[in-house]
Structures are given as C-alpha cells and as structure tokens.
Amino acid sequence: MSAARVGVVTFPGTLDDQDAARAVRLAGAEAVPLWHAERDLKGVDAVFLPGGFSYGDYLRCGAISRFAPLMEEIVPAARAGLPVLGTCNGFQILCEAHLLPGALTRNQGLHYVCRDQRIRVENADTAWTAEFERGQEIVLPVKHGEGRYVADAETIEALESEGRVVFRYAGGNPNGSLNDIAGITSEAGNVVGLMPHPEHAVEELTGAPSVDGRGFFTSILKNLVNA
C-alpha cells in the first residue's frame, strides 16, 4: 500500500509549513506541498493548512487567502468530505472561507501569546482526533495574537449541542475565546480548525514539552486507511 498523501498548503506568509510537513512525515505519511496559486490538489488524501501570517494578515487574518486559487479547489473538496485541518492562521482561513462558522478576533489581553497550553479534547470522533479520548487533556503550544473565538449565540449553542467543539482550553484561557473554545469541527467532522499547534508537539527534542500533537496525524492516517 502506498503511503497516505497529506497536502501542506503554502500561502505567501505561511510560516509553519515546514513543521506541518515534518509532522505528517513523522506519522508515516507523505507530505505534498500545495502552492496557493495553483488550482491543483495533486490528488492528496487530506489537506493541512498551517499557521503563519498569510498575506501579512492584512485586512483581516485569512481574509485574502480565502480567495487564493487553491482555495477554490479546497472548499468544494472539503464540502465533499476531504479531511482538512487548519491550525492557527489555517483555522482563521477556514472560518473566512465559511468551512467553519465564527471568527477569530484579537486576543482579549491584546498581546500575542506564546505558551504551552493545556487543552481538553471534547470530541474524539473527528477525522483528526480519533486517536484521542474524550476528556483527555493534552499540551500543545499556542502562539497567536488573534485567537479569540467568537460567534453569535445561536452558533455557539449549535456547536455545543452538536458536539462540534473539539478542543477547549484548560488551566486558563489564553485569549478570551467564548466558552474556552480552542477548536471546532464541521458538521461532517472532516474539517477541523484549532488555534493550538499540534505540529509543534511531535518531537522530544524540539518544540513544546510534549508529543501530544502526534495524535492528530496518527488519527488521520487511521482514518484514511479505513476509508
């Protein structure tokens, strides 16, 4: 069987693409670079939108990336069930592209925050979280200036009642997110966006003092093999 192929998207200003590709490789999959300007998903089995400051975060985080040619391929594919993970700026782009509801706004403390954050897994049924257990606490780094998740009351209510809040901050909310929301999923569970960075928690030697991020990538591999 050939290895699963996970596309890693690079926009101008994407920063964590190298980390994302490494995390995919460490899990045993092939990382396929996807370039923002090309309308070509290269037949990948899943897509990872990594963090950064695409287009300098000018206008609004993710607002310009949403219109990239590659996104015109990703959006319909995601709606058709392609597993998509967006972290940090990737999460912001998924919200701007309306693959996920709500928006990420300036941190309540008004400062950029880089810290190792405890996170509770609330939904272990998505394509990217099946290897975790519901209620499990993991540690992942957060590093963002605009990570405060907000949405109207109905949306929040719907996310909560449908179990679509995938991650919640534990031991202190770093940005003032509503309901301590750190990550959410689409109705079908194939699209997941979160502010924390699993790709920075996959090695003992570098990154955060945990390897909890590995679970995302083992989850998606299992998902693809079983698909």
Next chain:
Amino acid sequence: MTVDSVKLAFETPDERQPYVELGMKDDEYQRVREILGRRPTSSELAIYSVMWSEHCSYKSSKVHLRQFGTKAPKSEALLVGMGENAGVVDIGDGWAATFKIESHNHPSYVEPHQGAATGVGGIVRDIMSMGARPIAVMDALRFGGATQPDTRRVLPGVVEGISHYGNCLGLPNIGGEVAFDPCYIGNPLVNALCVGLLRKDQIKLATAPGPGNKVVLFGARTGADGIGGASVLASATFEDESQAKRPAVQVGDPFMEKLLIECCLELYQADVVVGIQDLGAAGVSCATTELAAKGTGGMHVDLNLVPLRDPSLRPEEILMSESQERMMAVVTPGDIPAFMAICEKWDVPATVIGEVTDTGRLVMTWDGETIVDIPPGTAADDGPVYERPFHEPAGQAALNADGPEHLPRPSDLRETLLTLLGSPNLASKEWVTSQYDRYVRGNTVLAQPADAGMVRISEVMPGAEETTRGIALSTDGNGRYAKLDPYAGAQLALAEAYRNVAVTGATPLAVTNCLNFGSPEDPEVMWQFAEATRGLADACQILGVPVTGGNVSFYNQTGSDAIHPTPVVGVLGVIDDVAKRVRSGFTVPGLRIALLGETHEEFGGSEWAHVVHGHLGGLPPQADLIAERGLAAVLAAAAAEGLIEGSHDLSDGGLAIALAESCIAQGVGASVSLPIEDAFVGLFSETAARALVCVRPLAFEALAEICGRYDVPCYGLGTTGGTSLIVEDVFDVPVADLREAHEGALPAIFG
C-alpha cells in the same frame, strides 16, 4: 524643478550647501570638495553625508575596533571576518553559520514599536545578504527603571514591535536579555541579533564585479521613510526634538520581508546572484557605493528607474531613504529572466536600475542629467577617521574607592533572596518572551529561559539531513560592571555569554558585539569605549574566540547624561550532537548538585548592592578568563559524555539566584549546603567563572575527574528533589514561593 547636476556644480562653485544640517563638519565637507575637484552636487552631498556619518563610517571607533583584527586569536572556524555584512564561521560538516548583532536604539526611543521592529528587519537582511537562511533571532534590551513612567511607554512598544515583526517573519526568538536601570530612561537600548545557516562554499558577498552585469533593486518600493535617519537619528543626540523627528523613523512590513527571505533563498538556489547587499542605513547610497567599491569599481545607475511609493521624491531623498525590505543584487544579463521569474513567483517587485562598469566611477543620472559622479571607494571606505581624545572620567577613582564593603549586610537571607528574585532585573522575563514565537520552523532545542538558545540545523535546509549538529547563542552585558571598570566589564560580558553557551554543552566559537556608549566627543565616554574595546579584544584572544563583526552605537546620551557604557556581547557555539544538549536547571529529583568554580567575596556592581542599597561603587568581579576557559572545557567534556542532566550558569545575584531559577525551571526542589562559611557571600557574591550542574549520583565521580583534569574546583552541594529550596542552616523556601516572586514581578508592573 531643476536638479542639481554635475554640470551645475561646475558652473556654481560657490553655492552654499547645507552640509552642517546634514551632520557634516567643515573639514569633512572640504575633503569632499578636494576629492571631487569641485563642489558636490546635492545628491553627492547626500551620499557623503550619510556614508561618512558615525553610524555608517565608524569614524570615531575605527581606530579602536582594529584591535579585534590585530589581536584576533587564530581560529580555523573563521570564514568571513569583520567588514562584511556579517561574520561567517565554519560549524562543521560543510555548514557555516553567520550571525551579527546590531543596535536600533535611537529609533526605538522615538517610536518604540517601529524602531524595534525595523531593528529586527535590518539585522535579518544583513544575514540574508550573506547567502544564508535566517534561522533565529534574539534581542538584548535595556530600559530605564522598571517603574519609571516612560518605561511603560517604551518597553511595551519595543516588545510589541519585536513580537509583531519577528513573529510575522517566522523566525524563532530564542533568547536575549532584558535589564533595567535609570541610566537608560532617555536612551533605551534595542540590540537585535540574527543567525543564519548556509553551505560554507556558498557564501555571498557584497560585490559588483563584471562590467555589463545588471544592478537589480528588489523588494519594497522606496518611500520617504527615515530620510536623514542615518545621519540625523543615529549621529546626534536628541533632547526636546524627538517630536519633530518622528517622521524620520522607518516603518516596517514583515510580510514583505518574509517574501524577500524565501525569494532570496530561491535566487541563491538557482545561482543567479553575483553579488548582493541589503539596503539598511543610507539605503541606495550605501548599497551602490559599497557594491561598486568592492567590485570592478564602476557602476551606472538611472535613479528614475527606482520604483517609488511616493512619486514626488527627489533624487537626494531617494538616495537617503531608509525604506525597509529592500535588497540590491548584481546579476549577469543572461540570468535576468530567471531572476525576475523567481521574484514574480514571490510577488516581490524587482527592477533593473543600472549596470556595472569599469570606469571606476559611480555615476547616477536623473532625467538624463548626471547628478552623481564619484569614485565609490571615497564614500564607502575612505571616510574620515578620528583619533578622538580620551581620558579617565574625573569621578572614576572616587567611584572605584566607594566599594560595597561598608554596606550593611542582611540578617534575613530568605528575605534577601525573595527580594532579589522579584527585582526587575532578576525576575522572570516571561511577560516579554511570551510575546515572541519561539517554536516556529520546529528546530528550537533550547529557548528562554535557558542560558542560551539552541537550534538544530539538520532540518533547516535541504541537504542538512545528515548532520546532527546544532548552534547555541547567548548575549550578555552588564552596564554597571562596565561603568565601574569598562575593561573588565567588557570581558565579563564576553565571559558570561561564553559561559552561557558552554552550560548547554556547546563549544563557543565566535563573537559578535554591540557597543553602546554615550558621545564619542566626550573624552570620558571615549575612555570607556577605548577601555571596553581593549578589554574585549584581549579577552577574545585568551578565550580563543574571534570577533566576527558587530556594531557601535554612540550618542546614547541626553544632555551630558550618558548611559552606563554597555558592551553587549553575543557568543555563538556549536554542539556536535543536539541530542546531547543540556537542559536548564534541576530536571529530575535524585540528582547530585555540584558547584563548579571558586567563590570570592565580590559585591561591586552586584544586584544585591543595586537592589537593596541602590549602590554602585567599587570594582566589578574579577574577569578570570583562564578559569572561564577551564569551566567551558569541563562543561563540554561532561556534556559530550552525557554526564550532565541539567545546568545553569551563575551570574547576577550569584548562587542564590542560580539555585532558585534551577528549582523553578522544572519545579524540582533541592537541598544543599554551602561550600564556604559566610552564607551571605556564598549565596549572593557574583564571582564569575562558576556554574551549577546536576548529575546522576553514580556520575559524580566522573564529573569530579573531568574537573580535576581542567583544574576546576568542584563542590558537591547536595541533591535535587522535594518541593522546597533548602539551604542547610540558612533557609527553606517552597518552590511555589520562589516562582511567585520570580514570575509575579513584571506582570505587576506592566499588566
């Protein structure tokens, strides 16, 4: 509007020119006239005034900086030394590291956010222009008293500027320093360091050889940023004029810089660059004169072709503009299409603005008229050199005589520990560092609050997979020590950075420095500078680490009040196998703790004297470089054998602070006894050349054996474990209390 051309300069030899306003002295202006055999055009005057400014020409410091070359220790690692954009050292396996630290002090006072941001941007472009991929940054910061009102304006702005620019650029911030002293209230110091990685056979230099080759300006468009910045902002003190000078500060666009990085790396990969130079202070003036002077010698530039953000700019302004995120490359005509295609891929504007000639002249035209026609070397290399007079400051002897011996000693050492631990200079800097991304690119092995930052290189660039190596970096500097004795102070700064690199298990290789002083026109300041450079050069010789480059920042004074002389020294080290890096502090319970090095009673310039008594006098600790060298050798040997489980250097605040920080690091307590009778001296003296290490009990003997080999005293202090720091017969403090004092201090001040 007519333009001042060479023709006009011949016709109107007596035209009065504003050279004084541009910061030039009478004799400097006369020299320009002699070189050209006529009056300079206004564009030429712009070029000479910025190129001969203190900031660009090092005219006051040059005679002293030469020692870094003449006294340089033999080093096989040194590939590119002083004089290029940044020094380059061989780190093994075919790889090289390039690194440099540079000041952006004055702009950061005027406009903290943009001043600090563009400081990061500038040093990153220096590293890029060597042909390297920038891989990490760090910053050495000095502010006025933490509770002084203006510090609340400057510090948050500076931190936000570094945070915004560096984070957006995608470079991990792996360390640095933050210190406070009222002497910096009107002159904060923002020294930014960047390190990059490249193949050692692919170093790029700032040179424009080959007549017919094209000169390409690429990156951001040119606007009115920082016009006059280089000569006005960096070379004159400002008293009440900072409001008027605000527009002289440059504004940065980190997104463009990120694109420039990726674009440059692809250009290097495609091998379509003959020479390259970043545009920093003095912008196009500096890039064209330096490239031409180091190449075939001639260049022709049509200034009308420079892409402008503000179409009303005059040629003089284009020449002086310090618009950020610009680079200049020399490219063969055949490679131009490939060069342009790569720039287009990254959405980086690029324009051919001229070509290399063999005339020996830098010629520029505007609307068809020749407005510049000079020998480029006269602007780039043959600037004025001053032998400024210097003498020991009038109060120096009295300052040194007023030692700390008479200060009342504390009876409650627990209280002293907590007071010092929560004092702004020793408190946790997490309020600052949590605003920096230390993880991006996934190669950060050590970052704050470790003694030194460390980055693995195997995954930085394609082709590096085979190496297990990493680089370690630290910056240090203590203005109080340097005030008491600039010679020793500079040596102590080097010694501490060297030691910080060594405690991680890396071997120190090379040095960069940022020399922050008051006005060179003040003979007392000049004495401090002369002493500090002499001390640093001598120390580099003994420690065997050459200075590879750096930066001098003068005029850090308001009125006659100069800052403490503040030489900040950065040391780069290499570790053969990053997996053998030593983590900071007490890592697990059950380890034996050893103090390496001898403790003497040394309180001059100490944190204790500063915090508890507001006292500065006497002499700083002795800079025992032979002992430092021995200590570093022990640490490297023990780390290579895998003996050390955790380590921490001793510096400000002495053993007490080192123990406390080691406990806080992983939340592991310790029980120790002191090796000398006087507990106060044992805990708070700031003797240099000391470090704490912890080892598995069975490894202690091997450690002691290595110490014996290098003649380094090794004292078993006790063991790690428990939830308190217990110093036998002295105090017992819960780690939670230590943490609270340490981490609560800056948030209490800055929110």
